[in-house]
Amino acid sequence: MQHPDALVYHHPAWLSSLEQEYRQSSVYLICEDADGKLLGLFPLIFTRGVPFRKGNPLSGPRLSSLPRTPLAGPLTTDPRATTLLLEEAVRRASASHVRLQIKAQGTELSGLVDGLVTKPWRLTYLLRFPENQEEPFRVPNSQNWAGIKRAVNKAIANGLRTRPAETEADLAAWYTLYLETMRRNVVPARSYRLFQALWERMRPKGLIRLLLAEQQTAAGSRIIGGCIFFYLGQTVTYAFGASQTSDLGLRPNDIIFLQAINDARRDGFRILDFGEVPEGEDGLVRFKSKWGSEPVRLYRYYFPGFADPESSSDDSESLLAGTVRAIWRRLPLRLTSWIGDRVYARL
Numbered sequence: 001m002q003h004p005d006a007l008v009y010h011h012p013a014w015l016s017s018l019e020q021e022y023r024q025s026s027v028y029l030i031c032e033d034a035d036g037k038l039l040g041l042f043p044l045i046f047t048r049g050v051p052f053r054k055g056n057p058l059s060g061p062r063l064s065s066l067p068r069t070p071l072a073g074p075l076t077t078d079p080r081a082t083t084l085l086l087e088e089a090v091r092r093a094s095a096s097h098v099r100l101q102i103k104a105q106g107t108e109l110s111g112l113v114d115g116l117v118t119k120p121w122r123l124t125y126l127l128r129f130p131e132n133q134e135e136p137f138r139v140p141n142s143q144n145w146a147g148i149k150r151a152v153n154k155a156i157a158n159g160l161r162t163r164p165a166e167t168e169a170d171l172a173a174w175y176t177l178y179l180e181t182m183r184r185n186v187v188p189a190r191s192y193r194l195f196q197a198l199w200e201r202m203r204p205k206g207l208i209r210l211l212l213a214e215q216q217t218a219a220g221s222r223i224i225g226g227c228i229f230f231y232l233g234q235t236v237t238y239a240f241g242a243s244q245t246s247d248l249g250l251r252p253n254d255i256i257f258l259q260a261i262n263d264a265r266r267d268g269f270r271i272l273d274f275g276e277v278p279e280g281e282d283g284l285v286r287f288k289s290k291w292g293s294e295p296v297r298l299y300r301y302y303f304p305g306f307a308d309p310e311s312s313s314d315d316s317e318s319l320l321a322g323t324v325r326a327i328w329r330r331l332p333l334r335l336t337s338w339i340g341d342r343v344y345a346r347l
Contacts, residue, residue: 117305
């Protein structure tokens with residue numbers, strides 16, 4: 001995909017993986033000129049929505065670009081094509097009596113179609129690499145850089161090394177850590193089917209890497225953490241992470257991200273997207289900011305809108321609140337996977 005604004009989430013491999021996850025009905029809108037030249041595309045998927053929380057963006061069926069995806073929306077080379085694609089998406093959503101949802105990184109879609117409401121969303125954190133990438137990477141803030149070096153040195157002293165996952169057995173071992181991480185953070189877990197599909201469809205194209213933190217001891221080696229990164233154009237995108245709770249003190253995340261940054265710079269990428277952060281997650285903000293990343297606002301668009309779009313919550317984490325949080329952390333991992341699978345089937 002050569003478009004400068006193309007995201008890995010526009011790639012057919014990601015789209016087919018989403019379809020395989022829950023076999024949802026997809027709509028792929030395209031816009032062409034009179035000569036048949038492609039001016040734009042707009043991937044959308046129908047989803048059922050949760051059967052409760054009436055009046056919330058997650059309630060009721062939606063036509064979304066895209067569900068269970070941080071960013072998507074129309075990808076065009078002509079502003080007129082953007083408007084035409086939006087109008088067609090609104091028409092289809094209205095004809096199906098569902099709400100249209102679009103996820104974007106800017107406000108460029110605002111005002112293009114009557115009734116399309118813009119909602120500020122979370123912040124994502126982008127690390128932009130300097131023009132001269134021959135110099136070794138270091139964080140401008142000397143205090144943060146000193147802390148990162150201490151963490152990485154501690155990881156190395158405790159026998160940690162990083163390596164890319166090589167087999168599906170590595171992926172399966174990582175998924176167990178992922179379930180534990182999601183239980184610890186009180187967030188529904190994605191199904192293993194999704195990660196299998198990503199492994200099968202994206203890895204052969206060089207679009208995905210699972211970077212593992214492995215501890216070497218006299219008794220052998222064991223995987224204690226790992227992060228999935230996507231690669232497209234000039235951007236590396238952090239997508240999913242997992243770590244053994246009891247081993248967090250060994251600092252696997254620090255050694256993984258430093259390796260990911262050095263790999264990205266070596267391979268000529270210009271941006272590492274650390275991903276969005278839910279409100280109130282100050283620890284995540286500190287971790288992502290210490291590498292020198294800068295916050296960038298994301299947006300959600302809805303048609304029709306809500307009476308108070310600013311206060312509407314639209315995240316799966318909010319589905320697990322109150323007393324459920326205390327219970328969730330005590331559930332068996334297989335049960336959290338089963339529940340998460342049924343939650344995401346509606347999102």
